[in-house]
Amino acid sequence: MTHELSEQIIQKISTVVPNANCELEYQNPYQLLVAVVLSAQCTDVRVNKVARELFEVASTPLQMVQLDEVKLQQILRPLGFFRAKAKSILTLSKQLLDKHDGIVPQDREQLQALQGVGRKTANVVLMEVFKQPVIAVDTHVFRVSRRLLLSSSDTPKGVENDLYENLPKHLHLKAHQTILHFGRYFCKAQRPLCERCVVKQYCTYLNIGTKNNT
Numbered sequence: 001m002t003h004e005l006s007e008q009i010i011q012k013i014s015t016v017v018p019n020a021n022c023e024l025e026y027q028n029p030y031q032l033l034v035a036v037v038l039s040a041q042c043t044d045v046r047v048n049k050v051a052r053e054l055f056e057v058a059s060t061p062l063q064m065v066q067l068d069e070v071k072l073q074q075i076l077r078p079l080g081f082f083r084a085k086a087k088s089i090l091t092l093s094k095q096l097l098d099k100h101d102g103i104v105p106q107d108r109e110q111l112q113a114l115q116g117v118g119r120k121t122a123n124v125v126l127m128e129v130f131k132q133p134v135i136a137v138d139t140h141v142f143r144v145s146r147r148l149l150l151s152s153s154d155t156p157k158g159v160e161n162d163l164y165e166n167l168p169k170h171l172h173l174k175a176h177q178t179i180l181h182f183g184r185y186f187c188k189a190q191r192p193l194c195e196r197c198v199v200k201q202y203c204t205y206l207n208i209g210t211k212n213n214t
Helices: 003-016 029-038 044-057 061-065 069-076 082-100 108-112 119-128 139-147 156-166 169-185 204-208
Strands: none
Touching: 003 169, 029 044, 029 082, 029 119, 044 069, 061 082, 069 082, 108 119, 119 156, 119 169, 139 156, 139 169, 139 204, 156 169
């Protein structure tokens, strides 16, 4: 796909999600890191509700490791996999204190070395708070990119690499949130709003069927 065509697609998508910004609430890089870890298999709305309560009692790595694990599990209970998430948050907070003086690193490899932090989570933090031109591939970005032929890869890492290649560099920073919001509110996994789609002429889901529906 040419840069000209991919930019046209992103521009069209932007018209229906003009305010595509991170919907997780946070006050500092650490809070965002924690919120993204909590967001696995959960909606941002639910994470924000739980995170507000959590950050009232522990908003820094030091405060987090001083929090009783049972208390932390109680706060996280409304979320899926709350026990595993509590363990990850406590461990990554200790790692930040031990290895980074409590400061969230601006390096992907160092972020991914933290407990519970995968490539997507690391990229979200790098993009959102450090403004690095990286592209995080979550389930929405994966699905929409394949439906619109921005990528033909079957893996998140492959989709990420395709997006770097197919999108002009000046769009890398905004690509994640733009595509994510379009997937969340329009190009849904089930019952996408095809009648309201502004890029239907490029869509394999609409024109070929469910080939790229994952």
